[in-house]
Amino acid sequence: MEISARNQIRGRVVGVRTGEIMGEVEVEIEAATITAAITASSVQRLGLKNGDQVTVIIKSTEVLIGK
């Protein structure tokens, strides 16, 4: 499946934490570490753990620019 989101960057999971409802996944890409706040159940459904190769997906309408 190809996805409409303009920003799709390959990276490696370097941190996973889950609370009751939400979880936090850190993904190392070349330039930076991206943090994703997704539901704890999605963390579990995808079985996310350190070292996983994943794709960070960000819709362009969600991106701000600071200058």
Place this chain on the structure above:
Amino acid sequence: MEISARNQIRGRVVGVRTGEIMGEVEVEIEAATITAAITASSVQRLGLKNGDQVTVIIKSTEVLIGK
């Protein structure tokens, strides 16, 4: 001003296009090119043009993970 958004990555503007209401800004970071869809008036207000050093800002709740 420090901003709550977890993801703030420095990059360089490599493309700017504006329509009537919306605009599109491409920012080259090390790992990839990030596209931001922001209003045309924000493109103008920040005076965004190729070569500008900018910061890409993404709230962690807006990030999806694909695996």
Place this chain on the structure above:
Amino acid sequence: MEISARNQIRGRVVGVRTGEIMGEVEVEIEAATITAAITASSVQRLGLKNGDQVTVIIKSTEVLIGK
């Protein structure tokens, strides 16, 4: 690729319109027609046209409830 977004619904494209920067895609699912505002370039990149089988993807943090 499996995606963290909790809401992924199969449907059929029933309308595509593009402006300069943004485009609008209508997808018929069983219960309703979902409208997606995505960039015109994503409409083009995916080659979206009426009759396409697609998946509507919505992150759960983007959903509001009215009662």
Place this chain on the structure above:
Amino acid sequence: MEISARNQIRGRVVGVRTGEIMGEVEVEIEAATITAAITASSVQRLGLKNGDQVTVIIKSTEVLIGK
């Protein structure tokens, strides 16, 4: 009050869970079950419980398309 969000679908609550800050509400529509991650205090303010008739509201700029 009529709302600008293009996607407003009637459904029935089939699951409610709350954590400290966030909560999760599952709403059955005809085609699928939609999950909404909203604050725990909104779950409480609306008194959301299984069987409630609710409206799922999604702004079109938040919808991705996979093909």
Place this chain on the structure above:
Amino acid sequence: MEISARNQIRGRVVGVRTGEIMGEVEVEIEAATITAAITASSVQRLGLKNGDQVTVIIKSTEVLIGK
């Protein structure tokens, strides 16, 4: 209909502009003028024009804090 979004502020429309796909609505609240980028068809469906009393609705997960 009561809505889960935590932030709902009454205001008055002071500007409406539409492009092909997207539109821009400015709403004066007491403290500031809020700009909403919504689809042009929602501008039309709600019949938004200067002087309209409207409610600005913002989900709390979409708000950033700068300090």
Place this chain on the structure above:
Amino acid sequence: MEISARNQIRGRVVGVRTGEIMGEVEVEIEAATITAAITASSVQRLGLKNGDQVTVIIKSTEVLIGK
């Protein structure tokens, strides 16, 4: 740093609560109290506490209009 987000309103923090992953910050502006759901680690990183002068930042594509 100037930010592309159209809506930036000065206010004062009047409430801070944190859970495991997410936190909730209430900011009093003139017209209303705005609630922001941000990660607990951002609450900590910015050291948010009652009485802080902060800026509420909202991208215009995230704003809905009710009429």
